[in-house]
Amino acid sequence: MTRSDEAVAYRGPLLPGTVEDLVELNALDLDCDERLWVPQAPDVSFRPLLFAVSQGYFVNILRVRRSGILSRHRHAGPVHATTLRGRWHYLEHDWWAEQGSYAFEPPGDIHTLEVPDGVAEMVTLFHVTGAYIYVDPDGNPTGVEDVFSKLDNARRHYERVGLGADFADRFVR
Numbered sequence: 001m002t003r004s005d006e007a008v009a010y011r012g013p014l015l016p017g018t019v020e021d022l023v024e025l026n027a028l029d030l031d032c033d034e035r036l037w038v039p040q041a042p043d044v045s046f047r048p049l050l051f052a053v054s055q056g057y058f059v060n061i062l063r064v065r066r067s068g069i070l071s072r073h074r075h076a077g078p079v080h081a082t083t084l085r086g087r088w089h090y091l092e093h094d095w096w097a098e099q100g101s102y103a104f105e106p107p108g109d110i111h112t113l114e115v116p117d118g119v120a121e122m123v124t125l126f127h128v129t130g131a132y133i134y135v136d137p138d139g140n141p142t143g144v145e146d147v148f149s150k151l152d153n154a155r156r157h158y159e160r161v162g163l164g165a166d167f168a169d170r171f172v173r
Contacts, residue, residue, distance in 0.1 A: 019173045024049055030061070030084065030123055035161040037063060038154045044070065048171045049125075051151045057129040058147040064088075064115050064122040072112040072137065077130025079105040086122035088115050097124065110139060 026032065027049055037045040043066035050059040057077070061084070064070060070088075080102070087098040090111035097103050105111075107130065115122045131146035154168035 019054075022050060022171065022173055024171075027061075028084065028125075030063070035158075035163055038157040040153070041070075042066070046150070048150065048154050048168065051147050051154075051168070051172045053147055053151065053172055056147055057127065058150050059125070059127045060150065061123060061125050065120065067115050067117045067119055070113040070115060071132070071134060072110070073132040073134050074110040074139070075105055075107050075128075075130065076133060077107050077128070079129070080127040081105065082125045084123040084125060086115065086119045088113060088119075088122050088124065090114070110135060 032047070036047050038048065039045050040062075044062070044064050046060040046062050048058065048060045050057075052058065064086075081097060081104075083097045083099050083101050083103075085099055087096055089096045091114055092111045095103070128147075131144050133141050134143040134145070136142055151168060151172065154171070155165040158167040159165040
Protein backbone atom coordinates (compact mmCIF):
# COMPACT_ATOMS: atom_id res chain seq x y z
CA MET A 1 0.00 0.00 0.00
CA THR A 2 1.35 3.38 -0.88
CA ARG A 3 1.25 6.25 1.54
CA SER A 4 -1.37 8.12 -0.57
CA ASP A 5 -3.77 5.15 -0.18
CA GLU A 6 -3.70 5.42 3.62
CA ALA A 7 -5.74 8.64 3.68
CA VAL A 8 -8.63 7.20 1.67
CA ALA A 9 -11.75 6.17 3.60
CA TYR A 10 -13.10 2.67 3.15
CA ARG A 11 -15.37 2.59 0.10
CA GLY A 12 -16.89 -0.87 0.40
CA PRO A 13 -20.29 -1.94 1.70
CA LEU A 14 -21.12 -2.17 5.38
CA LEU A 15 -20.53 -5.59 6.85
CA PRO A 16 -23.73 -7.55 7.63
CA GLY A 17 -25.19 -6.83 11.05
CA THR A 18 -22.99 -3.82 11.69
CA VAL A 19 -24.60 -1.37 14.10
CA GLU A 20 -24.11 2.36 14.10
CA ASP A 21 -21.14 3.76 16.03
CA LEU A 22 -21.80 5.37 19.38
CA VAL A 23 -19.64 8.29 20.44
CA GLU A 24 -20.31 10.06 23.73
CA LEU A 25 -18.36 13.30 23.83
CA ASN A 26 -17.05 14.26 27.26
CA ALA A 27 -17.91 10.82 28.65
CA LEU A 28 -15.40 11.31 31.46
CA ASP A 29 -16.75 14.72 32.49
CA LEU A 30 -17.67 13.56 35.98
CA ASP A 31 -19.05 16.95 36.93
CA CYS A 32 -21.56 17.01 34.07
CA ASP A 33 -25.25 17.89 34.16
CA GLU A 34 -26.62 16.13 37.24
CA ARG A 35 -29.65 14.91 35.25
CA LEU A 36 -27.37 12.48 33.35
CA TRP A 37 -26.75 10.49 36.56
CA VAL A 38 -29.41 7.81 37.07
CA PRO A 39 -30.19 7.10 40.75
CA GLN A 40 -29.75 3.46 41.71
CA ALA A 41 -29.85 3.63 45.52
CA PRO A 42 -29.35 6.38 48.12
CA ASP A 43 -26.09 8.18 47.21
CA VAL A 44 -25.47 5.72 44.35
CA SER A 45 -26.00 6.61 40.69
CA PHE A 46 -24.76 5.64 37.26
CA ARG A 47 -24.16 7.41 33.98
CA PRO A 48 -24.86 5.12 31.03
CA LEU A 49 -22.45 5.01 28.11
CA LEU A 50 -23.76 1.93 26.27
CA PHE A 51 -26.67 -0.50 26.54
CA ALA A 52 -25.72 -3.38 24.20
CA VAL A 53 -29.10 -5.09 24.39
CA SER A 54 -28.43 -7.46 21.48
CA GLN A 55 -25.23 -8.73 23.14
CA GLY A 56 -26.24 -8.59 26.81
CA TYR A 57 -23.78 -6.09 28.24
CA PHE A 58 -23.61 -2.49 29.40
CA VAL A 59 -20.97 0.14 30.04
CA ASN A 60 -21.56 2.78 32.67
CA ILE A 61 -19.86 5.01 35.17
CA LEU A 62 -20.87 4.21 38.74
CA ARG A 63 -20.75 7.04 41.29
CA VAL A 64 -21.00 6.36 45.02
CA ARG A 65 -21.15 9.24 47.49
CA ARG A 66 -21.15 7.31 50.76
CA SER A 67 -18.97 4.84 52.54
CA GLY A 68 -19.98 1.34 53.52
CA ILE A 69 -21.17 -1.81 51.79
CA LEU A 70 -22.64 -1.21 48.36
CA SER A 71 -23.61 -4.74 47.35
CA ARG A 72 -22.77 -8.43 47.41
CA HIS A 73 -23.08 -10.00 43.98
CA ARG A 74 -22.04 -12.75 41.60
CA HIS A 75 -21.05 -12.08 38.01
CA ALA A 76 -22.73 -14.04 35.23
CA GLY A 77 -20.09 -12.76 32.78
CA PRO A 78 -16.77 -10.91 32.80
CA VAL A 79 -16.52 -7.39 34.22
CA HIS A 80 -13.87 -4.76 33.52
CA ALA A 81 -13.49 -1.83 35.93
CA THR A 82 -11.39 1.34 35.75
CA THR A 83 -11.40 3.52 38.87
CA LEU A 84 -11.65 7.22 38.05
CA ARG A 85 -11.98 8.70 41.56
CA GLY A 86 -11.66 7.44 45.10
CA ARG A 87 -11.08 3.84 46.10
CA TRP A 88 -13.01 0.65 46.82
CA HIS A 89 -12.43 -3.02 47.39
CA TYR A 90 -14.08 -6.40 47.82
CA LEU A 91 -14.18 -7.91 51.29
CA GLU A 92 -13.23 -11.27 49.77
CA HIS A 93 -9.98 -10.01 48.17
CA ASP A 94 -6.86 -8.27 49.46
CA TRP A 95 -6.49 -5.82 46.56
CA TRP A 96 -7.77 -2.24 46.45
CA ALA A 97 -9.06 -0.44 43.35
CA GLU A 98 -7.71 3.10 43.54
CA GLN A 99 -7.86 6.02 41.13
CA GLY A 100 -6.23 5.03 37.86
CA SER A 101 -6.40 1.28 38.48
CA TYR A 102 -7.98 -1.43 36.33
CA ALA A 103 -9.58 -4.65 37.56
CA PHE A 104 -10.85 -7.72 35.71
CA GLU A 105 -13.54 -9.73 37.47
CA PRO A 106 -14.19 -13.22 36.05
CA PRO A 107 -17.60 -14.85 35.61
CA GLY A 108 -18.77 -16.62 38.75
CA ASP A 109 -16.80 -14.38 41.11
CA ILE A 110 -18.83 -13.49 44.23
CA HIS A 111 -17.80 -10.48 46.24
CA THR A 112 -18.96 -7.72 48.55
CA LEU A 113 -18.15 -4.19 47.38
CA GLU A 114 -17.13 -1.70 50.08
CA VAL A 115 -16.28 1.99 49.82
CA PRO A 116 -14.12 2.75 52.88
CA ASP A 117 -14.61 5.54 55.39
CA GLY A 118 -13.01 8.79 54.33
CA VAL A 119 -13.84 8.41 50.62
CA ALA A 120 -16.21 11.23 49.73
CA GLU A 121 -16.82 9.94 46.21
CA MET A 122 -15.96 6.73 44.38
CA VAL A 123 -16.35 6.78 40.59
CA THR A 124 -15.61 3.72 38.47
CA LEU A 125 -16.22 2.90 34.82
CA PHE A 126 -17.66 -0.62 34.56
CA HIS A 127 -18.06 -2.81 31.46
CA VAL A 128 -20.48 -5.54 32.60
CA THR A 129 -21.28 -8.60 30.48
CA GLY A 130 -24.28 -10.61 31.60
CA ALA A 131 -25.90 -9.85 34.92
CA TYR A 132 -25.12 -9.01 38.50
CA ILE A 133 -26.87 -11.57 40.65
CA TYR A 134 -27.26 -10.07 44.11
CA VAL A 135 -26.80 -12.67 46.85
CA ASP A 136 -26.98 -13.01 50.61
CA PRO A 137 -23.85 -13.99 52.61
CA ASP A 138 -24.50 -17.66 51.78
CA GLY A 139 -24.81 -17.07 48.02
CA ASN A 140 -28.60 -17.31 47.78
CA PRO A 141 -29.95 -15.00 45.05
CA THR A 142 -31.83 -11.90 46.22
CA GLY A 143 -32.05 -9.91 42.98
CA VAL A 144 -30.75 -9.45 39.44
CA GLU A 145 -29.52 -6.48 37.45
CA ASP A 146 -28.73 -6.63 33.73
CA VAL A 147 -28.67 -4.46 30.62
CA PHE A 148 -32.47 -4.51 30.41
CA SER A 149 -33.13 -3.44 34.01
CA LYS A 150 -30.45 -0.74 33.70
CA LEU A 151 -32.09 0.57 30.52
CA ASP A 152 -35.56 0.56 32.14
CA ASN A 153 -34.19 2.45 35.14
CA ALA A 154 -32.53 5.03 32.86
CA ARG A 155 -35.71 5.53 30.81
CA ARG A 156 -37.79 6.17 33.96
CA HIS A 157 -35.19 8.57 35.35
CA TYR A 158 -34.77 10.59 32.14
CA GLU A 159 -38.55 10.92 31.86
CA ARG A 160 -38.74 12.20 35.46
CA VAL A 161 -36.00 14.82 34.96
CA GLY A 162 -37.49 16.20 31.74
CA LEU A 163 -35.06 14.73 29.19
CA GLY A 164 -37.66 12.22 28.00
CA ALA A 165 -37.59 8.44 28.26
CA ASP A 166 -36.19 8.17 24.75
CA PHE A 167 -33.04 10.02 25.88
CA ALA A 168 -31.80 6.64 27.18
CA ASP A 169 -32.23 5.10 23.72
CA ARG A 170 -29.25 7.09 22.43
CA PHE A 171 -27.08 4.59 24.36
CA VAL A 172 -28.77 1.48 22.92
CA ARG A 173 -26.96 -0.63 20.35
